[in-house]
Amino acid sequence: MKVARGISGCLLVAGFVLGTYGDRTQKTASITMGGYRVLAGDFHIHSFPLSWSTLSPWDTVIEAQRQGLDVIAMTGHNHVWVAKVGRWFSRRVGGPTVLVGEEIVGPKYHMLALGIEHTVSWRQSAASAIAEIHKQGGVAIAAHPLSKYWPAFDEEAMRGLDGAEVVHPIIYVRAKAHRELPEFSARKRMTAMGDSDYHGVGPMGLCRTYVFAANDSEGAVMEALRAGHTVVYERDGKAYGDPELVRLAAQNGLFEETQPVMPGALVRISGGCGIAGLMGVFVFGLGRVRADDSTE
Amino acid sequence: MNSSMRSPDVWVMLRPAAAYQWLVRQGAGEGTWGVAQRPLFMVLLLGCLVSLVTAGSVSVRLFAAGAINALFVPLLEIGVLAGLWRSRRTASFSRTVDLFFMGHGPWVLWLLLFCAIWAFASPIQAFVLTGRWMWLLLGVVLVWSAYVDFCFLRYVLRESAPRACAKLLVLRVITWGVGLEIFGGGSLWPEMVRKLGI
Numbered sequence: 001m002k003v004a005r006g007i008s009g010c011l012l013v014a015g016f017v018l019g020t021y022g023d024r025t026q027k028t029a030s031i032t033m034g035g036y037r038v039l040a041g042d043f044h045i046h047s048f049p050l051s052w053s054t055l056s057p058w059d060t061v062i063e064a065q066r067q068g069l070d071v072i073a074m075t076g077h078n079h080v081w082v083a084k085v086g087r088w089f090s091r092r093v094g095g096p097t098v099l100v101g102e103e104i105v106g107p108k109y110h111m112l113a114l115g116i117e118h119t120v121s122w123r124q125s126a127a128s129a130i131a132e133i134h135k136q137g138g139v140a141i142a143a144h145p146l147s148k149y150w151p152a153f154d155e156e157a158m159r160g161l162d163g164a165e166v167v168h169p170i171i172y173v174r175a176k177a178h179r180e181l182p183e184f185s186a187r188k189r190m191t192a193m194g195d196s197d198y199h200g201v202g203p204m205g206l207c208r209t210y211v212f213a214a215n216d217s218e219g220a221v222m223e224a225l226r227a228g229h230t231v232v233y234e235r236d237g238k239a240y241g242d243p244e245l246v247r248l249a250a251q252n253g254l255f256e257e258t259q260p261v262m263p264g265a266l267v268r269i270s271g272g273c274g275i276a277g278l279m280g281v282f283v284f285g286l287g288r289v290r291a292d293d294s295t296e
Numbered sequence: 297m298n299s300s301m302r303s304p305d306v307w308v309m310l311r312p313a314a315a316y317q318w319l320v321r322q323g324a325g326e327g328t329w330g331v332a333q334r335p336l337f338m339v340l341l342l343g344c345l346v347s348l349v350t351a352g353s354v355s356v357r358l359f360a361a362g363a364i365n366a367l368f369v370p371l372l373e374i375g376v377l378a379g380l381w382r383s384r385r386t387a388s389f390s391r392t393v394d395l396f397f398m399g400h401g402p403w404v405l406w407l408l409l410f411c412a413i414w415a416f417a418s419p420i421q422a423f424v425l426t427g428r429w430m431w432l433l434l435g436v437v438l439v440w441s442a443y444v445d446f447c448f449l450r451y452v453l454r455e456s457a458p459r460a461c462a463k464l465l466v467l468r469v470i471t472w473g474v475g476l477e478i479f480g481g482g483s484l485w486p487e488m489v490r491k492l493g494i
Binding site for chain 1: 304322341346349411412420
């Protein structure tokens with residue numbers, strides 16, 4: 001039994017050594033096109049606590065950096081304080097640009113408020129929330145606008161809405177969502193967004209928004225979002241966004257240039273060793289008892 | 297007579313009533329390490345979980361990030377257990393904690409499966425798999441772990457069946473209530489409003 005315990009421990013240690021060695025930041029060169037700085041962004045990221053996520057705000061910033069993201073929005077469920085911690089930390093360590101945001105999770109709609117400073121209440125209509133976001137200088141983005149949320153986006157709300165998520169992990173999981181998100185975005189010309197709705201599982205930046213901005217400052221990013229200067233790709237390369245920028249990006253091979261790097265063998269071996277080690281510790285490492293049949 | 301050596305955690309998971317009745321008579325496994333090892337294993341598991349589902353590997357950075365945030369889980373469980381134990385001191389508190397954490401086997405299996413999916417499947421495949429099958433399995437684990445904890449209350453704290461049910465409810469409401477509030481409190485109320493159609 002000592003052998004099994006030893007092997008389990010060794011597997012776990014091997015997993016940690018390989019995983020820590022492979023834990024490197026992706027080196028990405030800055031991209032410039034047509035006089036714009038092209039920034040890789042993910043504007044729908046949740047952190048621990050309160051938002052069903054696992055990484056604290058500082059770890060979120062480090063992970064965004066590791067994934068090669070230039071700009072992120074931290075969007076706590078109905079609060080902004082965690083995002084403010086993240087922005088403070090990122091400024092300290094020279095991390096990616098962090099927009100303070102909120103995912104307004106109401107009973108009838110979900111909406112991203114980007115570039116705000118104070119919490120926007122979920123106890124109001126979508127139109128009223130949008131007005132409040134604009135009052136704070138932010139932009140209002142419909143988060144994963146599935147058809148069940150459409151009734152909340154009445155005429156007044158649609159007039160004020162700045163953008164909508166058209167690419168989101170849910171479109172790869174549900175065929176219905178794959179139809180509904182682009183259909184909602186086609187209601188009017190608005191900023192196309194691709195976000196991963198990161199809750200601590202899977203890679204951050206799985207779905208990205210490419211922002212065509214003057215530079216990577218918060219102000220420039222917000223200006224670009226207001227102007228609709230974004231391009232978003234589905235995984236097969238189908239593009240959404242400003243038609244001129246989509247053409248510019250195609251000419252310069254933006255989609256090909258920004259394909260995600262798949263995890264290498266080191267990552268897989270580390271994961272395998274880690275899981276096998278944990279299983280081994282659970283079965284062999286927490287003690288043994290001598291149990292007789294007479295007891296059962 | 298079969299006197300084979302076995303893992304108490306696996307035994308409790310598979311035959312909780314028999315295992316707890318036998319284990320509570322033994323009184324072994326005390327001492328600092330004996331008491332701390334299972335709560336610490338939970339922290340190890342949760343830290344590794346965060347690393348595996350985030351990056352597919354176990355790195356010190358992500359493990360530490362997850363383990364620190366998950367520390368409240370075993371502490372909360374121990375806190376609530378202390379309240380239940382005060383009125384039924386059938387074994388020392390350290391032994392009671394150890395026996396309680398032996399009953400986490402169904403969760404360990406479910407979490408390891410969750411880790412394996414995120415570590416080996418592509419992100420899209422993982423979203424599909426965890427979006428469908430893992431929720432079904434979660435239902436099984438909820439019932440299974442409730443039965444294991446019921447047996448713990450019945451045979452370790454020696455409660456009558458109705459009182460064991462009541463205390464199981466208290467245990468679940470407090471630990472899950474506080475846990476859910478910390479983990480996802482920002483959207484709990486509006487989601488409840490939506491589900492109840494208020």
